[in-house]
Amino acid sequence: MSAPAHNVHEDVAAYALGVLDEEEHQAFEQHLLSCEKCQVELRELSEVPDLLDALRERRSDALSEDRTSH
Numbered sequence: 001m002s003a004p005a006h007n008v009h010e011d012v013a014a015y016a017l018g019v020l021d022e023e024e025h026q027a028f029e030q031h032l033l034s035c036e037k038c039q040v041e042l043r044e045l046s047e048v049p050d051l052l053d054a055l056r057e058r059r060s061d062a063l064s065e066d067r068t069s070h
């Protein structure tokens with residue numbers, strides 16, 4: 001028996017991070033065209049950096065407010 005097939009759905013995070021080999025990258029893009037699940041996942045993953053930036057901005061706002069109210 002061969003090892004279980006590589007689960008292509010799990011490549012979505014690596015794809016979003018841009019760490020796939022060229023061959024895997026192309027294979028995943030082909031998969032992405034026909035996989036709604038991965039399209040949704042990819043969109044959610046690509047929103048994460050924006051969320052982190054928003055949180056960081058809010059925190060530095062709070063810090064400067066603290067300083068001025070003193």
Ligand SMILES: [Zn+2]
Nearest residue numbers: 009035037038
């Ligand atoms: Zn998929």
